[in-house]
Amino acid sequence: MIKLNRTTEYGLIALRHMSRKSGGAVTSAREIADTYGLPFEITAKTLQRLKDTGLIQSVQGARGGYALKKSLDEVTLADFLREMEGPQAVVACASIESGPGVSGHACDCEYDSKCQIGPAMKNLNNKVLQFLSGIRLSEFAAEAVPLVQLTSFEPKAANSQNSVGHL
Amino acid sequence: MIKLNRTTEYGLIALRHMSRKSGGAVTSAREIADTYGLPFEITAKTLQRLKDTGLIQSVQGARGGYALKKSLDEVTLADFLREMEGPQAVVACASIESGPGVSGHACDCEYDSKCQIGPAMKNLNNKVLQFLSGIRLSEFAAEAVPLVQLTSFEPKAANSQNSVGHL
DNA sequence: AAAATATACGATACTTAAGGTCGTAGATAG
DNA sequence: CTATCTACGACCTTAAGTATCGTATATTTT
Incomplete structure (x- = not known):
């Protein structure tokens, strides 16, 4: 019933990526697609959408790309x-x-x-x-620290009461 | 992103309807479909699903139908x-x-x-x-009391900041 | 027996999401 | 100046999901 579509999901991944870059460094759509194994076309589309919303800004031309414009703390x-x-x-x-x-x-x-x-x-x-x-x-965008590991390492068992395919 | 499908929506309507009936009175799929202008086949399917989940029980045969089995207060x-x-x-x-x-x-x-x-x-x-x-x-299932009416009766304006197509 | 109803299974059309293609424009590197 | 890299935007194809409809069977009341 609650489902983020791909664009949204990829958007979050991209935002997280950019938020971890220093200063005004830009990130190209290609870099994000390659880094996370996402389809390039959709990644590019997603970034353009993010730009339209004003969350990020773009730099055209060779060595261009995108960079955060707002702090992710400002956006709900x-x-x-x-x-x-x-x-x-x-x-x-x-x-x-x-x-x-x-x-x-x-x-x-x-x-x-x-x-x-x-x-x-x-x-x-x-x-x-x-x-x-x-x-x-x-x-x-928080550090992807491995959550506190369960005592036993059983790939699936811990999730059984809450078996959820999607978030 | 959050979207209830038809089955869920019709289910809520049906549950509400049944919750407003006294005691063990049953409600047929036909009655619900006619009352709310819903397509009969889907309504029937929905009621069967509700029965499978244990939320309601069924009575077969002529003058049969469905009735609540659990209180709606028990179900989240x-x-x-x-x-x-x-x-x-x-x-x-x-x-x-x-x-x-x-x-x-x-x-x-x-x-x-x-x-x-x-x-x-x-x-x-x-x-x-x-x-x-x-x-x-x-x-x-609560009474559908008309919410406190806004002072001016402008069909759309009041919703503009929050224009949401679906809930 | 006849009518009303639940029950079950299946088929179809419509809508949307996901992914891909193409072409255009702008900027830098050489 | 030219080649290359990048953003930008329109369109198309395909796959998946969902609503809707249909048909047949079982069960109970009248």
Whole structure:
């Protein structure tokens, strides 16, 4: 139900990478794609999107690339997702404010509601946004320290109660 | 990024409907579909799924139908989503624990991480699950009281800072 | 027996995401 | 000046997911 798309995921990887470079050093799309084994085209697309959002800036030409423009501490996950995945980022009642391409059923939850879960959905929406606003992108740029290792090294067992394919 | 699919949405509508019926009264799929203008086939499928999860029980035959089995207060949104949308419900790094049908990129975030955002993703995953565990389905069954009306009745303006297509 | 309902399985169309291709423009290195 | 590297932007193809529809069977009430 919660799913970051590739662009968002690659964006986080790229931001983390750039945040670890000193000063005004730029990073090319190629460098990021090669470093993390990502498809170049999508990486390039992602970086352009990041630039459009104002998170990073670009330098054209040979030896050009991208560099952070804002601190990752200034940007919340809520903001980031809205920019990267569009305003319909958070979801539930497929009918509320149906935008372009959104095929809702007959219910207009706003004022002429039949299904009646509209208000609860809006409420949930606000909670989710609040939750996401409490998370800053800098969390993803932190050192990838190996978490405290479990006593026994069993590749899968520790996760069984929480077997989650995606985050 | 957060998106409830139709089955989940219809499920919430159905659960709410049933929670408002007295005692052991049953509700047919037809009744729910007609009441809320939902496609019958999907509604029926949804109810069967709800039954499989143990949330509701069924009565076969003419005048049969479904009735709640658990209180909606006992079920959290995290549980509900896992049941309705599968264990890969919560999502982020498209590569972690890639299940069947999940096409991840080259990065195995668990131990041989290149992208390095794995740990942060897992951390986020836990936060999201915790968040969703704090929400009970009974919230969706509450009376659909019209929320406090804004002073001026402008169909769209009030939502502009938060224009969200989905919840 | 007939009607209403759940139950189960399958098929199809639509939508979206993911990835790729191509061409253009700008800047540096030589 | 020219070749090369890079960003930039439009378009296309394919794969996956999802909603929707269809059909048949079992079970109970009337």
